[in-house]
Amino acid sequence: MLMKYLFAKNDEIPAGSATIFFGFSSIFWFVVGTGLGSFNAAKLAFPDWVTGTELFAFGHMRQVHVLAVIIGWISMAFGMTMMYMTPALGNTKLWSEKLGLWTVFLWNIGLSLGLLLLWMGITSGREYNDLIWPIDLVVIFGVLLPLGINVWMTIAHRKTQGIYITNWFFGACIFMVMIVFLVGQSPELFNLTGLTEAYLTFWFAHNVLGLWITPVAAAIAYYTIPKLTGNPLYSHRIGHLHFWAIIVFYSTPASHHLMSAPLPEWLKSFASVEGVLILIPAVAFVANILLTMKGKWTMFVENVETKFSITGVLLAIPLNMQGGFQQTRAINWYVHGTGWIVAHAHLALLGMSSFLEAAAVYFGLQQMLRRKLYSLTLANLHYWFFIVGFCIYWISMTIAGLIQGAGKIYEVPYIDVVVAEHPYMIARWVGGTMVFTGNVVWLFNMWMTAREGTLVPEGRYAHELAYER
Amino acid sequence: MAFRRHKFGSAGIGLMFGFSMCITLFGPSNDFRSGVSTWVGLDKQLSLGRVIGFSYEDPTVSGDGKPITVILNKDPKTGVAIDPPIRAYVYKPGVKFSPGVNHPELLGPGVEDLSMRDGKISSASMSSGAVFTVSKGVFNDEEVDYIENASATRGWTPDKTLRTAGDANSRYVGKGKTIYISEGCWWCHTLLPEQTQDWQMFGQPPFLGDFNGEMPTAFGSDRKAPDILHVASRNSSREWMTMHFFNPRLVQPNSIMPRFDYLWGKQDANGNSIDFAKWRADYSDYLHGKRIYAPEVPEPARDSEVRALIDWILTSLK
């Protein structure tokens, strides 16, 4: 079906096709990515499980997991939400469904190819930037640019007067992440070396998280929560505070990832001050959304999409508190490079961000398919596997990180730390596997929704209908 | 629409984002440029070559087209003994030079000047290959290390130098670091003892000038294993390393490090094919108490990946 549409005339493609393909691709990559994560976790707990071939070696799989979840799941879910939220907020149609479909198509091809190469060990050796530069160019010009054009043109052709905060985020974040990708590639393209390379690697990593993964996730919540609850956003002005504070404060503290490297001291100090200032957008966002919920808190229990979305927002609280403080010199030296950071990374990506996107994907797919969710029970199962699994993961890695930190200052031989961490490695594997299982359930539920979900009558929203299963 | 808010907004985004890029990109680049290469920095870049990781010369990231480090105890041209032995970095014809040779400004003030004046690096040619060494000199009353193009200053050719050293004194350091990258060792290990508390366990943190010309640096951000920047000064046993890579549990029963037996390839040092299945069966017997000793670990072949990896660890990580 995708093939048919790729070469059809734009007007003949039903509205929402791009959203649907994006949505299912993202869930697919979520299943793959978390499956790989669970496999990796097993390798760290039981190193002699599946050995003898490089294809299943931890060092070959870890970056595949990370990029599958970031570029496959999270970013595709972003693409999906952009395809339906941007036009809806501008009271218009998507500028080009066809371009949207081409974007999904190229995205899936490019990502599969990139991950395959990484799996074979063909890498640039730069964390989060592991893809080799030809693939990165595909990401920039084959994926981000078309996505951006579609979003920018849709915003430009809007039929409303103002621009809603979500669209501000969408438009700006695509632009910024393209610049970040281009600058991030410069060490490979121009052979920049030494500390410049090290710094740019983490400049890239920081900005991809800060100017893409977290703000776009927040932008999504600015749409889903008012839409689901029917309440207007508490304050558009606080939303703008959030937006502008992200651009100013989040783009600067990249060097807090390298606090113990011989970088210029002024840069590290600057970074840790700016890093604390990230709390401004963070608090603005959380407060704004939670105040929007006023009078509708029962939906947190009764409606799955709201449940996912608000869980994500609540997880943003510990996330930002950790983030703001763990990068100051006083604390960073204790937790740097330990499992604490892995826990924090999963709190951001698997916790806050993934929950917000899952809500938007649930909502958007029902909306575009015009079908009611197949089964509430399965959705709740997904939710509980997801949240319980995540909590096990997060708690166990945080403890493991604190053990490692203690090991650092008391200078115990490293192998004793490895032994002490072992139970938590097993717990992490159990938690991660629960998340993976939940996702398989989700994929099934969504597939059944597309096939058998009750049709939603014209003019109604899917979440207004009663669940049937 | 009198007030064009999207125009105003877009300009604002450009301005603010541009401003923060200036601070975070332009600012530090000045500091990095003033870093003077140390001996460690020069040794690293000369032994690693242009790029580790994906590149034109090594698209499969398997360590092709890298320089070879040799330990010389006599002069390849004159045959005069060199005591103590020195390191030379052999670039066979066609092997790409390290960044500092092509762009001496990367070496930092002083090192750049001496490498050009006394080291004659600008006369090195890629098509005929070259041999480099690191020498000591004085610049503005300060002692600095600089790169010497021994092909120009002492007439050492790549071929002769390799022959003089022989395989026993050749170290495949560039290839070794490539394996470190492609096998993902850096997802568990770090190459950056932290400035605050790692001195006792993992040794001295690196300096500003230790990295000029290295690409990628691969510090690693997530430590599940010891920092190995100075591992060779803790443990320089080739035998231990060999056993440890084949199966870490042979020497450290509680290790979570993966087995890297597949880096041995198909044959051992004597050209016999390695029977992994038998080894595993014997090892399993040993674990179950049916054997007293663990099976012998095969000796790595000359051109095996694990040989290069151990070369890199024992030569570079001191």
Ligand code: HEM
């Ligand atoms: C089934 C669920 C998951 C499991 C079992 C899992 C497991 C893992 C493991 C074992 C690592 C390596 C950590 C280490 O090096 O110590 C890792 C890293 C990572 N994972 Fe996951 N993961 C899961 C889901 C996710 C999801 C959904 C995301 C994001 C959406 C994610 C993002 C990351 C990131 C960013 C890293 C790198 C962390 C770092 O830099 O240390 N993971 N994951």
